[in-house]
Amino acid sequence: MEERLLEIKDLHVEYVTDEARVFAVNGLDLTVNRGETVGLVGETGAGKTTTALSVMRLLPDLVGRITRGSIILDGIDITRATEADMRLIRGEAVSMIFQDPMTSLNPVMTIGEQIAEVLHLHEKYDTKEEVEHRVDEILRLVGLPPERKGEYPHQFSGGMKQRVVIAIALACEPKLLLADEPTTALDVTIQAQVLQMVRELKEKLNTAMLLITHDLGVVAQTCDRVGIMYAGEIVELGTAEQIFQKDERHHPYTVGLFGSIPDLTRKTRRLSPIEGLMPDPTDLPPGCRFHTRCPHRMPVCEVESPRPSYNGGHLIRCHIWDDRRCSQ
Amino acid sequence: MLRYVVKRLLLMIPVIVGISFILFVIMDLTPGDPARSLLGEYARQEDVDALREEWGLNDPFAVRYGRYLASAIRGDFGKSYRTNIPVVQEIISRYPATMKVATLAILFAMAIGIPVGIISAVKQYSLVDFGSMATALLFTSVPPFWLGLMLILIFSLMLRLLPSVGTDSWKSFIMPAAALAAAQMATMTRMTRSTMLEVIRQDYIRTAKAKGASQRYVVLKHALRNALLPVVTVVGIGFGNLLGGSLIIENVFGISGLGTLMVNAVKSKDSPMLIASVMFAALVGGLVNLAVDVLYTYIDPRVRSQYVKG
Numbered sequence: 131m132e133e134r135l136l137e138i139k140d141l142h143v144e145y146v147t148d149e150a151r152v153f154a155v156n157g158l159d160l161t162v163n164r165g166e167t168v169g170l171v172g173e174t175g176a177g178k179t180t181t182a183l184s185v186m187r188l189l190p191d192l193v194g195r196i197t198r199g200s201i202i203l204d205g206i207d208i209t210r211a212t213e214a215d216m217r218l219i220r221g222e223a224v225s226m227i228f229q230d231p232m233t234s235l236n237p238v239m240t241i242g243e244q245i246a247e248v249l250h251l252h253e254k255y256d257t258k259e260e261v262e263h264r265v266d267e268i269l270r271l272v273g274l275p276p277e278r279k280g281e282y283p284h285q286f287s288g289g290m291k292q293r294v295v296i297a298i299a300l301a302c303e304p305k306l307l308l309a310d311e312p313t314t315a316l317d318v319t320i321q322a323q324v325l326q327m328v329r330e331l332k333e334k335l336n337t338a339m340l341l342i343t344h345d346l347g348v349v350a351q352t353c354d355r356v357g358i359m360y361a362g363e364i365v366e367l368g369t370a371e372q373i374f375q376k377d378e379r380h381h382p383y384t385v386g387l388f389g390s391i392p393d394l395t396r397k398t399r400r401l402s403p404i405e406g407l408m409p410d411p412t413d414l415p416p417g418c419r420f421h422t423r424c425p426h427r428m429p430v431c432e433v434e435s436p437r438p439s440y441n442g443g444h445l446i447r448c449h450i451w452d453d454r455r456c457s458q
Numbered sequence: 459m460l461r462y463v464v465k466r467l468l469l470m471i472p473v474i475v476g477i478s479f480i481l482f483v484i485m486d487l488t489p490g491d492p493a494r495s496l497l498g499e500y501a502r503q504e505d506v507d508a509l510r511e512e513w514g515l516n517d518p519f520a521v522r523y524g525r526y527l528a529s530a531i532r533g534d535f536g537k538s539y540r541t542n543i544p545v546v547q548e549i550i551s552r553y554p555a556t557m558k559v560a561t562l563a564i565l566f567a568m569a570i571g572i573p574v575g576i577i578s579a580v581k582q583y584s585l586v587d588f589g590s591m592a593t594a595l596l597f598t599s600v601p602p603f604w605l606g607l608m609l610i611l612i613f614s615l616m617l618r619l620l621p622s623v624g625t626d627s628w629k630s631f632i633m634p635a636a637a638l639a640a641a642q643m644a645t646m647t648r649m650t651r652s653t654m655l656e657v658i659r660q661d662y663i664r665t666a667k668a669k670g671a672s673q674r675y676v677v678l679k680h681a682l683r684n685a686l687l688p689v690v691t692v693v694g695i696g697f698g699n700l701l702g703g704s705l706i707i708e709n710v711f712g713i714s715g716l717g718t719l720m721v722n723a724v725k726s727k728d729s730p731m732l733i734a735s736v737m738f739a740a741l742v743g744g745l746v747n748l749a750v751d752v753l754y755t756y757i758d759p760r761v762r763s764q765y766v767k768g
Contacts, residue, residue: 188668216670217672222670225668228661228664228665234662234664235662235665236684237758239680252670298669
């Protein structure tokens with residue numbers, strides 16, 4: 131069995147509307163190994179969710195499309211698979227935890243029905259009793275009392291709904307779980323519970339996970355490797371240690387991202403955000419996408435797109451750390 | 459739930475009484491004398507006066523209305539001035555025709571309007587969508603009597619398939635129902651389409667797709683039930699209106715239903731007839747509305763939990 135579960139190569143995704151062409155993902159490379167947790171961090175609009183939706187091939191109809199690149203999941207190229215193949219893959223090999231638990235469940239179906247549905251769709255069990263048994267089991271697994279499976283989503287709190295969403299995602303024991311900001315909509319104590327639960331379940335089922343978040347704390351707790359995303363590209367990728375190590379080389383954006391977290395040990399009057407805004411995805415700057423906000427901007431940054439440089443598996447896409455320049 | 463239904467039924471009583479009062483006032487204020495109109499222009503004044511006395515028309519308004527209410531509570535809604543038949547009996551004999559046409563019309567409208575609306579939403583901006591929206595616009599714009607006449611022209615005169623007048627067989631109801639259904643169908647198509655469009659963009663639809671469900675399954679199993687509330691409302695309102703009888707369609711197709719009965723009552727100032735038939739139409743409308751509200755609770759558990767609490 132190959133070690134690599136998911137391999138995204140040179141992925142380009144665009145949203146085309148009447149008004150504009152939005153370049154959401156621009157040449158993204160990412161691999162996720164079996165059982166591994168990879169974090170994808172970036173600001174809102176960096177293309178994180180788009181990346182996950184591309185793997186599910188659930189980009190909005192008519193508007194979103196993959197224009198270039200390949201997504202190989204367990205040997206199958208998602209970008210070329212037929213819709214019928216995708217139906218078999220979704221929910222079975224790869225499943226997704228969506229951002230907002232409040233709106234991700236169908237309000238007119240009981241939660242038990244919604245969990246059982248994914249089992250029915252993938253014909254996991256022959257009899258109704260077996261399905262019901264599995265539903266009870268999975269509810270217990272996510273920490274919900276199985277007696278409540280006959281209730282409707284509006285009868286649950288946000289944290290419990292997210293557990294249901296997770297239960298649906300895990301019901302068929304997928305090889306890959308795409309978790310799109312699974313804790314953003316929850317309050318902090320529930321966040322910790324949900325994260326703990328996801329970690330435990332992952333261990334138990336040996337599921338690989340792509341964790342999308344903008345919360346660096348969550349990443350530190352959960353991820354083996356981390357990719358920092360900016361304007362549809364991965365600007366830095368490494369193990370969690372490499373990314374969180376202060377004295378390592380970093381992409382200026384990563385530095386800015388960490389710098390914007392207030393340090394509790396020092397007295398500061400102001401937060402230090404990254405100056406400027408994420409570039410307009412309909413009109414991306416030439417050269418390095420970050421050069422408009424970069425404190426270390428050089429003339430070359432405005433014209434030439436930086437090549438990735440590797441340092442023991444630690445990827446940085448920045449002219450400053452480009453080997454040719456470093457050696458000079 | 460039962461408590462709610464009983465409460466709603468009780469609330470209908472003041473509505474019906476209010477309707478009777480308003481109609482009583484209107485009939486009182488409008489010119490014309492039912493006795494004169496029954497006996498004719500050349501009848502002697504003594505005869506007219508005698509009839510007015512017999513009907514109690516010379517008493518003050520309050521006395522007449524009080525007397526009417528008192529007998530209505532006992533189930534006696536009076537006799538028609540024109541035919542001297544108890545109005546209830548008259549309504550009961552006329553109503554089946556109206557009900558058949560209305561039921562058939564709403565079934566036609568639902569059977570076509572809802573599926574077309576769904577297809578239009580799922581295939582938004584396609585040729586099918588464009589075509590069905592154009593047809594819906596046409597059907598809302600065309601007056602039903604014209605549509606009725608065209609149907610007669612085609613199916614009775616040219617093709618000789620369906621009878622043009624009467625209520626002799628089930629065939630007689632097809633064309634009037636179709637003529638009435640057109641506008642309802644158009645409303646339902648548009649309503650179904652717009653709510654479906656809203657629903658299929660919801661997050662839970664994406665969740666369903668992420669489970670590996672097919673488009674068809676997602677639309678029928680997840681989207682439709684969520685889109686149903688506004689559609690049921692439209693069906694309910696439409697059905698309530700149709701059950702009140704349609705004068706024009708009844709005229710075009712020579713059906714003697716509730717609509718015709720009401721208009722004849724107005725013409726001859728036949729107050730007992732008119733008041734009873736309007737109250738009856740209001741009662742039916744109210745019941746349909748109640749049925750719609752009860753139906754909501756079966757469609758949406760969130761509505762259900764509200765009623766359980768209240």
